[in-house]
Every structure is written in C-alpha cells, then in structure tokens.
Amino acid sequence: MTDIIARYRIETCLPVEQVAETIAGEQSSGTFLPVPGETEELKARACAKVTEITLLDSADAPSLPGGRTPKGVDGPLKYQRAEVTLSFPFANVGANLPTLVATVCGNLYELSDHTGCKLLDLELPPAFGEKYPGPQFGVAGTRELAGVYDRPIFGTIVKPSVGLSPAQTAELVRELGEAGIDFVKDDELQADGPHCPLKDRVSAVMRVINNLAEKTGKKVMFAFNITDDLDAMLRHHDTVVAAGGTCVMVSLHSVGLAGLVELRKRCALPIHGHRNGWGLYTRHPLLGVEYPAWQKLWRLAGVDHLHVNGLQNKFWEPDDSVVRSVRACMTPMFRPDDTAMPVLSSGQWGGQAPETYRLTGTTDLMYVAGGGIMAHPMGPAAGLRGCNNVSASVNFSTPSPLALMAGSIVSAKRAHWSCSPPATSPQCSPPRPSAKVRACRRSWCPAGIC
C-alpha cells in the first residue's frame, strides 16, 4: 500500500521546514496542541511526512492576509516561496475521493503559518484506480459516437448563452448540423430554466439531429447541460438517452464529486465536464489548486471530456498554462485509456487550431468555438462551411480549410473591434469594450457583424 503524495507551493515568513511540518501535522494526526493519545507509535503510522522541500523565489509582502509573523523579529520580513511535497498514509484516507479532498485541500488553506498555499499535483495509490472506474468513453468512445477520427472534433456552443427557446435552439442546431458540425453544447448557464426547459429542448434538438442523421449518416453530438440536483440529473440523463442523444454536460463544481461519481454509475453517455468556477481555484498563484491535481480528481470520478480553456482565450490564462492542462488530461493515471478528452473553449475560432496542434501535438481534442463561429459575418453556418472538408488527412501545421475559414472571422473581428462611429452620428458614443454588443450594432460598423 503506497502513500498519497501531494505537492504544494507555499509562501511563509517563518522557517519553511517548520511550516511544511505544521501542514503535514494539521492534515493528519496533529492539531495545534499535543494531545494525550498522539503517541510516537501513532505518529509514525498516521502522521503525514514532509518528503521534499525546494526553495523558490521570495517576496517583500505577503500574498494572502492573516499570516502570523515570527516573534521578536525587527525589520522587514522576507516571504519565502517553496515547493513542498507531503506524503499522507493511505490508511488514514482509503480510496475515498471526497475524503482525499478534505485531506489534501482541506483546512490547510486557513493556517496562519503561511501566506500562500496551492496544491500543484497529486500522486495516488493504485487503490484509487481500482475503486474508481474513470472515464467510461474517453477519447475512443467519444470519437466513435461522434463519428470523427484522426482530427479534432469541431464544435460550438449555443449562443446566446441563455434566452433562446427550445425551438430556436433546435433551429440553430439544424443550421449548424447542415453545415457539417461535429459537436454542439449547451452553455453552462442553460440547464433546465423555466424559459428553456431541458425536456423540451432535448425533444426539439434531437428531432433535428435524428432527422439529419437519417439523411446524412452523421449524428451531431449535442452535450445537453443536465446540471441539477442528482435525481433531476438522472431524469435529464434518461430523457437524453430516450431521445437518442449522445452526450450530457455537467458543471463540475456546481455538482460536486459525490454527485458526479453517482452520475457516472448510471450514465450511458459521455460526460462533458465544464469547469466554470475554475478561476476561483486557480487565478491566484498562491491559493487553491492547479490543473494537474484538479483534473485527476474529476477523471477518477468519471468525466470523459474536460474543459481546458483555449489558446489566446478570452480569459486571463496564459497559453502555456492551457497547453499544460491539455497534456495533463492526456497523461494516463492508472490505465492507458483513463485519459479525458481535452475541450478547448473560450474565445476560440478556427484560427487558433493550427497553433493548438503545434503546441499540443495531438488531434485528440474537442475544439469548441462559441462566439467565434456563431458571430461569423455570414452566419454560423458560413463559419462552419470549411469543416465538411476537414478530413482524416488534415495537416494542422499548414493552413487548413478551418484555418482559412478562421481568417475571415479574424478580419471581421479586427474590423469590428476597431470600429468607430462617424463624427456626424448623433446617437453614437465611442464604443467601449463593455458596450460592444450595443454600441457596435450600428450601420456604420465596418465588420457588418451586427
């Protein structure tokens, strides 16, 4: 039986070794005072161990508030950063994903001994791989259901994110399906709201998808957002299955690990894992969790597709972090097929596809462009026309039909973003980024998007 290994980045103005020991104690057999039953024998068996410390840079000010300072020290303090590796006895935890989280991501964030603590990565004993089945479909199963091989799966997101009726959503899917799209997903904001109930949406969308499949032999994979309480998720899942659907989507943080593990047991379709809320976990470099650790938990719980953001994304994340996330999803944990299919999404359009291929070296990706396709000057279908020509022999290192298609979107975007109202326009004020949706819907917008 091997230990659970967790690697952290910490920051402290106290001795690093001491703080690492405090974290190890707090997260295993210790507390803030010695207690009677905490014998040497018990500690040897149950106390987590500090196995490695690597000093990093230091700072003049603390990253997080509430850190205690050493007594009797005058003058400015140095906040040392370090990577520390802890080893937790498996016998404390067992192959129990939720309690693993309480152990490696629990109270330690609140300790005043540090001014920064981020879980970087995890190594788990084989018992976790034996207990948790991992992805049911993964890359191979998803490709089979989508009928797409040897190239990325190209897709989009229903936009507007919320506000379309079931019939309007289905009409959009018809347009996209006829243009040859592989994959469409609900926005994470659209689950089972009163304006667009999931049952009606499934019915309307699957009628379109099934009709198209009869005509063309290609069944568009639609990830219906079933995020809800567990009984409702299972009911939604059954609705999707009964209508011939091939994918369900879940907002992972909203549902939680126990909900996902239970869904996985009952699920007959690939689970598309949306990571919304992820910024909360990771945007600060010294608080939370990094992707390599995080994705292992969700893969074990059974997710088949995992969002990784995208290159040149609309969010804050740098490209090298996105590439690292892609690689993490594709690195086997316990079996060659326990990888999750990375989903590139957020501010994507075809233009990033070749660079994505160059940096990740794989076509085992879902490439999901929402606004980047839906806002094409000539409509969503036009944005996808090139996709029909993308074949198994596509070489992403040279301009592909998708990349060429992307060119027009890039140009349109550039023109759109740089548009200014004519000086004589009475009702216009200079467009600001936040007002883009409204201010640019003017006849003078050179992009013609609106």
Add this chain to the structure above:
Amino acid sequence: MTDIIARYRIETCLPVEQVAETIAGEQSSGTFLPVPGETEELKARACAKVTEITLLDSADAPSLPGGRTPKGVDGPLKYQRAEVTLSFPFANVGANLPTLVATVCGNLYELSDHTGCKLLDLELPPAFGEKYPGPQFGVAGTRELAGVYDRPIFGTIVKPSVGLSPAQTAELVRELGEAGIDFVKDDELQADGPHCPLKDRVSAVMRVINNLAEKTGKKVMFAFNITDDLDAMLRHHDTVVAAGGTCVMVSLHSVGLAGLVELRKRCALPIHGHRNGWGLYTRHPLLGVEYPAWQKLWRLAGVDHLHVNGLQNKFWEPDDSVVRSVRACMTPMFRPDDTAMPVLSSGQWGGQAPETYRLTGTTDLMYVAGGGIMAHPMGPAAGLRGCNNVSASVNFSTPSPLALMAGSIVSAKRAHWSCSPPATSPQCSPPRPSAKVRACRRSWCPAGIC
C-alpha cells in the same frame, strides 16, 4: 417571479461600470462578440442587469494576475475596488442550486476585465425556498436530540484527528461521556479509512454512548463523518441510524451540492456541515466567495449545523468575520426555522465562550473545542468536568464553570508555549512552533501537558 440578486466586490483598472456590464453579459445572454440571435427583445428578457455600483478604495497594483489594461494609457494605473450588484432573471436559471452556482460563481472569475472578483451575498427568489426544504433539524431539532436547552451545546473533536482505532475512539468517547459532554465529532480527516473503518467505529462508539444513555438518560450526540461517494454515504448513514446514532457529518466541499441535496432527502439525522477547504474560497479579499453567500447555498441544500471557525481561532480569520458568519447562519431566509446551528470550532477552549456570547448574543451555538479540551493537563475528562454544572440558567456574561475550567487550559497553554529548555539539556534545541509536538514533550515542559 423575482430576480436572483448577487452582490460582488470587484477590482479593475478599466471603468467599473463597463466591467460590471461585462460580467452581467458573460453570466447571462452575452459572450465576447455579439451573436446573431442576441436580439434586443432577448437581451431585455435574459440579460443580467447591473443595479448598483458603490466605489470603494483603490490600489496601485492588481490583486490578481491576468487583468487587461486600457489601451493607450501611459503612466501608472489605478485599480479601483467597488461593490456591484447584479440582477439575474430567474427564468434563465430556475430553482436549481447547482446551476445557480454556475451562474453566480462561474466563469466570471476568469474574466480579464477585472483583477479581483468576490461574491459577497445573494438574495434568492421564493422559488428556491419552495423547492429546497432547507435544514431538517436546525437548532430546535438538534437541541431535542442532544437534550440540551438554553445554553450552547458543548463538544469536542476526536483527537488525534486520525490514527486511533475504533476501540480507542470509543474509549475516548466513554471518558468524555462520563464527564458529561454533549457532543463529539469525528475529525474531517477520519471518515472510512482502512485503519478505522466507519462501520467498526460506529459499532464501538455507539455501544459506549447507548450504555451511558441507559445509565444517565443523556445521549451524547456523535457526528460520524460519513463523507464519501453517495452510495457509501447513504450506507454509512444507515449504519449510524441502525446503531442509534443521532448525527452525521459531511465535508461539504468534498461532497458537493448535488450530493448533499440527495443525502438530505434520505437523511434521518441532523447533518453536521464541515467547511474544510473554505480558506480556498475566501482567504483572498478579492477572489472567491464570502460566508454570507456561501452559507445560504448549503442551508438550502439541507445542512443543519455549519462550521463558522471560532473567536481567537488557530486559523487566519479575524474575529469580526467569525461573528458575521454566526449571524448569517442565524438569519432566516424563507422561514423562521431555516437557520443552521453555527458550530464554533478551531483552536477553541472554554475561555472564548463568554466573549463569544457577548459578541453573538446567542446561546444557539455548538461550541466545539478539540485540542483545547483534549490537551487539558489532567486529561480530556478533566477539561470537561465543569460542563455537568452548566445549566439552563448559565450566564455567559459572568465566569461560568466552563470558563473557569478554561482558565487552567489557558494557563497551561501559556506556560507550554513559553517553555524553553534548560541551557544544560543536551538533547534539546529551542522549541519552534512547528516542532511543538515533539520538542515540547520533554520533562522540562513547565505546562506538564506532555
């Protein structure tokens, strides 16, 4: 049908109003480009609205990385903080707790328009109160099961946190129960690990508790940590019920909302909600979630007891924040009885009880001292001896038996922390806080704790 109201603290070097609009758009009908179906009618119905902006202080440097800066601006930037209130149409979301989280705590943290975003509070439409039953036992039901009225419920945590066998745990409970304790809880690290399987622990501990109850008429409430996958949690729950137990504990972040809602449906006992991992959500003032918003989600999901940290706690949190959390738990949402019982824990001992009462003005509290009781110089039972005398007439504004008991612990702690080895001691090095458990277990420790 009323809207969902969410209040945030944000930070940005762009115009605040613009950023608030971007967040509102991103979390409802908008995306980073205007899309064809996003009509004025749809936006009027589905787009979230910015209803209030209050400027706060500003800073010279961004709190979080990855924020974009205004184009064409030379010189230093000002990072303005503000409180912004957004109103989300209920028809987008429905009474769906997980999708509520995706809406108010979702992608918005990743937007490069801001360098800080924290959800402060939520106001939810009555539909949430109709859909979700809230706490099943709450304050009144917990008091009835514990047989404790008109004063706080006094308790402790099994320590060492992990490493005791079921029999050792039961022996500790016997000692505490004989001393008159009201409540004992598993540590969040001790769930169903191989060294102390839950089934065996329940069996051993409940035998002791049931025997004591037969003798004294008082049944100690023990919160068994059933944190696990859902099927295991339900099985553990049934085990506790069958053995005559009166409480189950769950690590909320580990299990997730969907898991908790499902547990609540099947649960015959109060759910003791442990917030470990909470530091990740809240330690940074400009990232994550604050307690008033967070606790509403878990109360709706059905938790009966909620951890709030404690005064002068061992963690980083200041006292005023703890007091605010207590008040938040006790403020009704939809019904007078949908409050959760606040659990004061973390570095507590009897000494804080009077001040806790003074600041919170209530005795509807669970007061849980782990190390503070278990490390009493004369053993855990001695630390609790005063509890038997605490009666319905206790006045926490004057020294109580508990407070008097606490005095000895405070003295012992002070002596313990200030202990130094004799200069002649060959094997000793000066004790450091991290090394307290080992270094202070010396014969020269004046506290005599070890």
